[in-house]
Amino acid sequence: MARLNVNPTRMVLTNLKRRLRTARRGHKLLKDKRDELMKKFLDIVRENRKEREIVEKLLMDVHSRFILARALMSSEMLEEALMFPKQKVSLKTSTRNIMSVDVPVLEFTTEGSGEEDIFPYGFANTSGELDGAIQALSEALPHMLRLAELEKSAQLLADEIEKTRRRVNALEYVLIPNLEETIKYIVMKLDENERGNLTRLMKVKDMMLEQARQQRLQRDGLLQE
Amino acid sequence: MHKVGVIGERDSVLGFKAVGFDVYPVISREEASERLKELAENGYAVIYITEQFAAMIPEDVERFRFSRFPAIIPIPGSQGSLGIGMSSVKKSVEKAVGADILFNE
Numbered sequence: 001m002a003r004l005n006v007n008p009t010r011m012v013l014t015n016l017k018r019r020l021r022t023a024r025r026g027h028k029l030l031k032d033k034r035d036e037l038m039k040k041f042l043d044i045v046r047e048n049r050k051e052r053e054i055v056e057k058l059l060m061d062v063h064s065r066f067i068l069a070r071a072l073m074s075s076e077m078l079e080e081a082l083m084f085p086k087q088k089v090s091l092k093t094s095t096r097n098i099m100s101v102d103v104p105v106l107e108f109t110t111e112g113s114g115e116e117d118i119f120p121y122g123f124a125n126t127s128g129e130l131d132g133a134i135q136a137l138s139e140a141l142p143h144m145l146r147l148a149e150l151e152k153s154a155q156l157l158a159d160e161i162e163k164t165r166r167r168v169n170a171l172e173y174v175l176i177p178n179l180e181e182t183i184k185y186i187v188m189k190l191d192e193n194e195r196g197n198l199t200r201l202m203k204v205k206d207m208m209l210e211q212a213r214q215q216r217l218q219r220d221g222l223l224q225e
Numbered sequence: 226m227h228k229v230g231v232i233g234e235r236d237s238v239l240g241f242k243a244v245g246f247d248v249y250p251v252i253s254r255e256e257a258s259e260r261l262k263e264l265a266e267n268g269y270a271v272i273y274i275t276e277q278f279a280a281m282i283p284e285d286v287e288r289f290r291f292s293r294f295p296a297i298i299p300i301p302g303s304q305g306s307l308g309i310g311m312s313s314v315k316k317s318v319e320k321a322v323g324a325d326i327l328f329n330e
Contacts, residue, residue, distance in 0.1 A: 041321050048314055056306050063303040066240050082242045089245035091227040091270045093294065104293055106270065108229075110245055120243055134243045141244055144300070145229075148271040152296035154314065158321035159291050 004182040008189035020179040027171040041157040048150040058140035065133035072127040081121035103153035233275030237302035275302035276309040
C-alpha cells in the first residue's frame with residue numbers, strides 16, 4: 001500500500017493518529033448502516049417480488065377479459081363506453097425515511113361516485129365481459145400502486161446500498177491501510193532518529209571524557225616538572 | 226396532487242381509463258419516449274408503461290431509476306408478460322447484494 005507523502009514529525013503523527021481513529025469509527029458506522037439497509041432492502045424486495053407476481057397475474061386476467069369484451073363489441077362502441085371515466089385517481093405522495101433514504105409513500109384517493117358504481121357507461125350497449133374487466137381492474141388498482149411504491153423503494157435502496165458499500169470498501173481497503181502504514185513509517189523514522197541521537201550523545205560523551213583525561217594528564221605532567 | 230399515467234398500445238391501456246388513470250396510447254417508439262418525458266416533467270408520480278414499449282426505450286426508463294419521482298413501472302401488455310418487470314426487480318437485487326439471491330431457483 002502506498003504511504004502518504006508527509007513529513008515524519010511528531011505533529012504529523014498525532015494528526016494521522018486522529019485521522020485513523022475517525023476513519024475507523026466512520027468505517028464501523030458505515031458498515032452498520034450497510035447491514036441495516038440490506039436487511040430493509042431484502043424485506044422490501046421480497047414483498048416487491050410477491051406484489052409483482054400478483055399484479056402480473058391480475059393484469060393478464062384483465063387483459064383476457066378485455067379481449068373477450070372486444071370480441072363481443074365493436075371497437076368504436078368500446079371506446080365510446082370508456083370515453084368519460086366516472087372515477088378519477090389522484091395520488092398524495094409523501095416520503096418515508098428508511099436509514100436516511102427517502103422512499104415514496106403513495107396514498108391514492110378515488111374521486112367518483114362511489115365504490116360500487118365505477119362503470120362509466122350504460123349497460124344497454126355494452127357486454128357483460130367489459131363489466132368484468134373493469135371490475136377486475138379496479139381490484140388490481142391498489143396492488144398496482146403498492147407495486148409502484150415498493151419497486152421505487154427497492155431501486156432507491158439498492159442505489160444507496162451500492163454507494164455505502166463503496167464507501168465502506170474505500171475506507172477498509174485504501175484509507176485505513178494507508179494511514180496505518182504511514183503511522184508505522186513515522187514511528188520507525190522517529191525511533192531511528194532517537195537512536196541516532198543517543199549514539200551521537202554517547203560518542204560526544206566519550207570524546208569529552210577523553211579530552212578531560214588528556215587535560216588532566218597534561219596538568220599532572222606540568223605539576224611533576 | 227399527483228396523477229397516474231399509463232403509456233402503451235391502445236388495446237392494452239384503454240381499460241385503465243375506466244378506473245381513473247390518465248391513458249396515453251402510443252404507437253411508435255419515438256412517441257412513447259416523448260410521451261414518457263412529457264409525463265415525467267408534468268407532475269406524474271407513477272407512470273405505468275407496457276413491457277412492449279418499456280423494452281423499446283430502456284434508456285428512457287432507466288433515466289428515472291434513481292430519482293424519487295416519477296416511478297416508472299413496467300406492466301404486462303395485452304400480448305403477455307415479457308418478464309421485464311421481474312428482471313428490473315432482479316437488477317435491483319444484483320446491484321445491492323452483488324449476486325442474485327432471490328431468483329436463483
